[in-house]
Amino acid sequence: MDLPVDEWKAYILRKWALLPTSIRDTISTAGTLSDVFLHCSSLFQPEDEMVLKRLSRGYLVGKDPNASLFYKEEGNKKFQEKDYMGAAVLYSKGVSHSRPNTEAISLCYANRSAAFFHLGQYETCLEDIIRAQSHGYPERLQPKMMLRKAECLVTLGRLQEASQTISDLESKLAAKPTLAASHFEVLQRNLHRLKTKVQKKENLSETFPAALTKAFKDMDLMEESEQIPSASSSVSLCTDPLKGRHLIATKDILPGELLVKEAAFVSVLNPGEMPQLHHGLESKWNTRVTNGDLHCHCCLKHTLATVPCDQCSYAKYCSQECMQQAWELYHTVECPQGGLLLTLGIFCHIALRVTLLARFEDVGKVVRKLCGEIGNKDICLPESENMLKTLNYDLGENEENGKIVETPIPGCDINGKYENNYNAVFNLLPHTENHSPEHKFLCALSVAALCRQLEAASFWALKPGLKSSKPKTAVTHVLSPELNIWGVVMLRHMLQLQCNAQAITTIQHTGSKESIITESREIRLATGIFPVVSLLNHSCRPNTSVSFTSTVATIRASQQIAKGQEILHCYGPHESRMAVAERQQKLRSQYFFECTCPACHKEPRATAGPRWAAFCCHSCRAVMQGEDVLSCGNRSCTESVSRSHLVSRLQDLQQQVGMAQKLLRSGKLEQAVQQLLGCQHAAESFLPAEHTVVGEIDDHLAQAYAALGDWEKSATHLQKSLQVVEVRHGPSSIEMGRELFKLAQIFFNGCAIPEALNTIQKAEKVLSVHCGPWSDEIEELQKMKSCLLNLLPIPVGPSG
């Protein structure tokens, strides 16, 4: 997903292996990024381009009237089944495959408006009606839609507009009495009903409240740092040879304090698994729904009512505004390259977008500033060697050539200010020397291919203010000087991303209609670059927590941080998720460093490991210890068993749990409970009570009992699972917060008021530290709380 698709990767690696040793050596030992790029791009051949074109064509990114029809019909099926949510998404797919101003697109919008009507989303329904009309909704179908419009307006209390719509419809019917008699009668009856509704509402003395305006969510930093505008004044930027750039607490920080709030400089939505054509083996279109169908490709907002790009079926937005913004900033260049960008992967896509966002002028400015060529106000890029030299700028090279850096901390401006801008992005380390030559070859050829496509699409003509290169008449396989510089810049960004890409995550609530407890899991929604967040160093035991709203990252202290301590976050390998050896391996191979955090330092390397991943003795239940052969930790017990035997038992058990989960999902609750109780029994003989799998079993049992309406049993099991989570992740971890949230839901639904209030309080405390006081979860908890307090005759204090 980050890197190019496997077929292209394999093709390039084969090409690499077949290169003469001398050329491979030249590339391997090339000292600078521009040398790497120039060597590699000169090896890009027409046959490589053909391979890439074939792969790109596998993605359906264009408009296709047949697909539009297909999705509309699939949507209609869902609509008949009363699955209005499912129908809306499929109509959206239909919309995105239709050309603007066609009957097809107007029909899809109109049908989608009906789905939103049934979902009670009247505002969205009205928006879709307007969209259907603006794309030329056929006259013959108008009456039905106008009726729906009037109905929405009445429900929303917009009575004047409703009356207007009703009288418009009446005059329409009077002017053209061409409808079938029966049809006409139905319409008349409905009109009459609506008119009475309007009258009734008008007679009510109180006017309907306007749509509840959400109170402004004050998520701002208490006091902004002068040095780093996206960070709080409680932190400051430091640098030293060992740690590089890092953030330090300038005062004592309390848990939950907001430390960084930064909008992504660039972000690209992770499209999810895009259907790829495999020579007609499967049906051409499928109804599977991915991330890319449910989120705005610009602001990442979740929406069922997407508006597509006019040109492609791939890019979808939450609103006309987002569509416009994306088009102006980057999509105009990206749109014709949809299939290619999906083939080359997200990193390559971000590398392109970041340079488009920075605008060529700024890329030039930053590079020129580093060249020390200040004073030249001409916007066009100098084609000098100097330019290419500075692109290789890296911290290492910097020390040799003092002239390049004017500021003490890279990425800062002359006054020492570090901002979320292209200068800061450019200064993120590409770690050129650490990547393998094959990897650099793959990235460089992918970027070269992209450059070639952009040149063919004469994308230079689209960029005003650029000194345009002469129109190419003959096909050459040498990139123009501007494109070479662009290519080196994009290669730099692509290499930077391995260490600096930030996954933008969101909590996805899944679960069937029947499940009462929300099953939530964290998914990777997009990938972005956050120059300020990138300043934080890693720890497997971090003192902060990160969360996202749209494309904005917020970092909060997850514990007390004393003045002078470093602010740390986790790059992924968290001590509660991975064993030390695995973490070390991951950090070394992806981030090129040896972790010396307290968790890595203290944890002795060969013990029984944490209890949540240990085995226990079947006769005395003490923890088993050892490597290949495990023996009981209890000295008076002589049990011993081979590790592989226990591992295979664990695998069997996990499989059984997986089967129970399937039963649960398909609503076979009694069977699921039986299966899970069997699993629990099996687990008892070789896993400690704190083992993760034991916790999972309890979690599923809680879910099954909740669905069966047995709140007490459900709560008992969830409390057990909670204990496992606490052992593994700690009492104030985000994981603990989510479990407490679930438990609160169970008590709430079971009307166990004191227990519910008590749990809500605990959940609020934990979650607000990680997600801030304005997150959806906290809002939900507060709703539950006020609902419960209304049920009580007298206020209840924190009870047990």
Ligand SMILES: [Zn+2]
């Ligand atoms: Zn949007």
Ligand SMILES: [Zn+2]
């Ligand atoms: Zn497009």
Ligand SMILES: [Zn+2]
């Ligand atoms: Zn560590």
Ligand SMILES: [Zn+2]
């Ligand atoms: Zn024993």
